[in-house]
Amino acid sequence: MRLKDLFNFKRKTRPIKPSQEMISEQELSELWTQCPSCKTTIYTAELKNNLMICSKCEHHFRLSAYDRIEHLVDADTWEEINCSIKPSNPLKFVDLKKYEDSIEAAKKRSGSNEAIVTGVGKIDGFETAFGIMEFPFLGGSMGSVVGERIARLCELAIERKLPVIIISSSGGARMHEGLFSLLQMAKTSAILSKLRENKLLFLSVLADPTYGGVSASFAMLGDIIIAEPKAKIGFAGPRVIEETIRQKLPKDFQTSEYLLEHGQIDLVISRKKLKETVTQLIKLHSKTLYGNPTNELNGFADIISQPLVSSSV
Numbered sequence: 193m194r195l196k197d198l199f200n201f202k203r204k205t206r207p208i209k210p211s212q213e214m215i216s217e218q219e220l221s222e223l224w225t226q227c228p229s230c231k232t233t234i235y236t237a238e239l240k241n242n243l244m245i246c247s248k249c250e251h252h253f254r255l256s257a258y259d260r261i262e263h264l265v266d267a268d269t270w271e272e273i274n275c276s277i278k279p280s281n282p283l284k285f286v287d288l289k290k291y292e293d294s295i296e297a298a299k300k301r302s303g304s305n306e307a308i309v310t311g312v313g314k315i316d317g318f319e320t321a322f323g324i325m326e327f328p329f330l331g332g333s334m335g336s337v338v339g340e341r342i343a344r345l346c347e348l349a350i351e352r353k354l355p356v357i358i359i360s361s362s363g364g365a366r367m368h369e370g371l372f373s374l375l376q377m378a379k380t381s382a383i384l385s386k387l388r389e390n391k392l393l394f395l396s397v398l399a400d401p402t403y404g405g406v407s408a409s410f411a412m413l414g415d416i417i418i419a420e421p422k423a424k425i426g427f428a429g430p431r432v433i434e435e436t437i438r439q440k441l442p443k444d445f446q447t448s449e450y451l452l453e454h455g456q457i458d459l460v461i462s463r464k465k466l467k468e469t470v471t472q473l474i475k476l477h478s479k480t481l482y483g484n485p486t487n488e489l490n491g492f493a494d495i496i497s498q499p500l501v502s503s504s505v
């Protein structure tokens with residue numbers, strides 16, 4: 193190489209300019225999720241493949257209504273109902289913003305148009321009526337629409353003689369609708385008594401968190417009440433109770449394990465075993481109801497005799 197060539201040297205590489213194809217900082221942070229329980233950083237895609245359960249400590253992350261449907265309901269059998277029932281604002285309620293604006297923001301955040309998704313689908317071949325609450329929609333709060341959708345779901349179940357499964361995840365009654373939301377407690381309880389009169393099975397599944405008017409009505413009226421591990425379940429929050437009774441509450445107070453130990457619920461089961469368990473319960477109930485031999489009892493006994501959750505959860 194001649195000396196003057198050194199000064200004519202042209203760079204063969206160019207600095208990379210940010211382009212639209214490059215991953216944004218927000219997308220990069222969404223690739224990884226930290227487990228709030230064991231603090232492990234998990235690849236989000238891996239977490240989704242594992243039904244949003246931490247593979248290290250079994251912590252159950254919250255799951256959206258449509259993800260639950262995908263997990264529980266047989267492929268191509270889901271038919272959503274009552275989605276045209278939409279909220280109104282009978283009290284003309286305004287807090288920091290109008291109730292209507294809060295609803296619009298909740299729709300965008302959750303991808304659902306209310307705090308419960310209802311429909312009919314098959315679970316391992318059994319036609320079943322489902323109600324699945326959507327916590328990101330205004331804290332899964334129960335207003336008039338949630339009550340009406342549950343009532344219509346149960347009416348359909350009575351008409352078609354279907355078992356009903358409702359998965360709850362809610363902060364309680366919706367304050368924006370005042371007394372109208374409190375009335376839904378009586379309304380949902382009343383329709384469940386009709387379900388019982390028709391000898392139809394109601395399985396209530398409690399996910400984190402289930403509080404207030406929801407736990408004080410339909411969620412605790414299941415023929416069998418199942419909860420996910422470490423789900424927080426109660427009526428008033430622990431801080432309110434501590435301030436009222438002026439006593440320190442036990443460490444695991446209002447967890448599903450505590451409620452199981454004190455006889456308020458029937459099962460604590462991992463999300464991975466939920467489909468298998470509810471299918472067994474539906475099979476068992478249908479055979480008992482129609483007088484066939486209950487061979488399925490053995491299968492169900494196998495499920496409930498297994499350790500429910502690891503001690504580290």
Ligand SMILES: [Zn+2]
Binds near residue numbers: 247
């Ligand atoms: Zn974890």
